[in-house]
Amino acid sequence: MDDIDKEIIGLLRADSRLSVATLASKVGVSRGTISHRVRRLEERNIIVGYTLKLRPECEPPHIRAWMAIQVEGNRTNEVIAGLLGEPNVIALHDTNGRWDLMAELRAASPADLSTVLERVRLLKAIRHTETSILLKTYR
Incomplete structure (x- = not known):
């Protein structure tokens, strides 16, 4: 991945709906180059999807919480496997x-x-x- 790929990724992170023509103009390369590079980033599983963000007040009502977890001995992989099967776990992070x-x-x-x-x-x-319940999100 070179600087052009990184610039494309940065622009798509800010607005995943940017057109190929807009990306080409902002990066300063041809539309064909953008199409080829984005396709290659997708094929290499660097870009794995596109999404949208809603304003927090437009989200359907739900409760979000962070659960800090301490694992017995060297059984982290066992816990990870169990948590990945839990549909209400929307993100899971390994920490120090x-x-x-x-x-x-x-x-x-x-x-x-x-x-x-x-x-x-x-x-x-x-x-x-x-576990801590998230009360308000600022960013």
């Missing part, structure tokens, strides 16, 4: 420090979140968890 993993959770209601927490805590390789 006190916590081994951070899971971002989404639930429809407090009762739904409680059920999700119960399911996650049933994973035998989890030593300890701490």
